Amino acid sequence: MDQENTPRFSDRFEFISGENDLYSLLESFKKSGEDWIDLTISNPTKVGLVYPREAILHSLEKQESIEYDPNPKGTPNARKSITGYYKEKGHNISEEDLFLTSSSSEAYSYLIKLLCNPGEEVLIPSPGYPLFEFLSLLDGVEFNSYKLDQKENWKIDFEDLNSKITTKTKILFLVSPNNPTGNSLTSEEFEKLKAISKTKKIALVLDEVFSDYLHEKNPNQIDFFHTDFPVFVVNGVSKILALPQMKLSWIHVGGPTNWKKECKERLEIIADTYLSVGTPIQLALPELFQWRNMIQSQVLRRISRNLQVLESFHSSHPGIVYTSPQGGWYAVLQSKSFLNDEEFSYRLLEKEKVLVHPGSMFGFEEDSGSIVISLIYETELFQSGLERISTLL
Ligand SMILES: Cc1ncc(COP(=O)(O)O)c(C=O)c1O
Incomplete structure (x- = not known):
């Protein structure tokens, strides 16, 4: 009834599909207060970097802003x-x-x-x-x-x-x-x-x-x-x-x-x-x-450490295809064990409480068994996340 008297939404939203299982599981974790290791985190303000807090806040206080x-x-x-x-x-x-x-x-x-x-x-x-x-x-x-x-x-x-x-x-x-x-x-x-x-x-x-x-x-x-x-x-x-x-x-x-x-x-x-x-x-x-160098050097150091952890994870899992990235904040891991990528990501979150991106989200072919992880996470958590992937494998 309500629908009949209201305007139709734009066709732009035709892409909206049902709720994704991984997303629903994550929502249920949030509701129940369950903790997880987030190997997708790409928000730099949430990964323990040290920012020049006072200086940043001070620079936003210009008189002319009024x-x-x-x-x-x-x-x-x-x-x-x-x-x-x-x-x-x-x-x-x-x-x-x-x-x-x-x-x-x-x-x-x-x-x-x-x-x-x-x-x-x-x-x-x-x-x-x-x-x-x-x-x-x-x-x-x-x-x-x-x-x-x-x-x-x-x-x-x-x-x-x-x-x-x-x-x-x-x-x-x-x-x-x-x-x-x-x-x-x-x-x-x-x-x-x-x-x-x-x-x-x-x-x-x-x-x-x-x-x-x-x-x-x-x-x-x-x-x-x-x-x-x-x-x-x-x-x-x-x-x-x-x-x-x-x-x-x-x-x-x-x-x-x-x-x-x-x-x-x-x-x-x-x-x-x-x-x-x-x-x-x-x-x-x-x-x-x-503050560019101060901030970027921390991010680069973090990524470099995480790449080392990833190398060592890779050497104990030779079945995984991984090439060290030339740049950026992400790494791609591929394996038959990650097939189907969405199901794998779901199982990983459900059983080991680790969140990764299914590669299909980035357009990887479904049969490539790809997952994507962020490289800017705190190294200890990054390492635990990888260890838990090992456990699931
Ligand atoms: C390829 C690419 N471009 C741009 C951005 C940044 O977007 P924004 O400037 O909207 O924060 C991101 C963030 O992850 C990105 O991956």
Whole structure:
């Protein structure tokens, strides 16, 4: 009865399916106060890192925060400090090419609005960041996945990618280092993408949120910023400063001069419509950047220790396929014993009270028996989690 007199919800939500068993079990643990080891944790503020608490809080207390002086692209000082961050990394960029957003998700949403009509298409990497699917659906565009080739160290499978491009394809999403496989884009791949972008009129959107977290030397210093084809780079403090709660990310716009000008005019309209980044965090950003090394070195040390633990776990389980990731905050483990990945994750949580991500959540083939774990967890807990996996195996 109630339903008849209420508006129908948007078709965007057609993807909603029944409740997932793993999720329900987790909810029941929460209700009953049951403790578990969370090998999926990727919230850096919950893994025992030491933050310069007082300094962070102090930098948010600027007098100017009391006034509202909106700038759709973000305050000039905040953007300038971002150019400083890139300068330290050897890239000269202009603050005029930066647009601040409240998250990388919002950055993606702006870019879909900028480039796609409803029903047009975006291409997303598989395995890859699960949020791309939801972001596409919520912004009314179709998505299709292109494969990364495990045999080639997760390089793009260009044959597959080319077969997925249609006349409606507008954006190709890339993540480097990729979540969860950890591989970085190579110059050879970037050259091929350039040719695709130019011939098919497709923009590249490159997420480099994990670029400061490389575990192996990467000889590839690719310039994603000065290109003669459309490349948008997305990054933010969520990973750079391990401060996701501060809600500050950005888009760098790159491409041919005239196109770039028109692009920025349109992006400014979108940004001006939302004006979503808070003033205090923009004013604090230049000071917060000063803590980058202090915070990142802890995360890198943590990951390095956990990778050692993982190596030793791997050596006692030679049946598990595991390659040390080149970068990022995640590791992938594969085994026949993890088949079916969702069932395995459920059993692991039920019997050993350890939570892992089933690989299918990231687009791993069901028959690959993949699970994904976070590398930023406290090492003792990380080790216990792996020991409990051993027990179940
Ligand atoms: C690939 C990727 N991009 C971006 C983010 C950060 O997102 P946000 O800026 O919305 O916190 C994450 C977080 O896990 C991620 O894995």
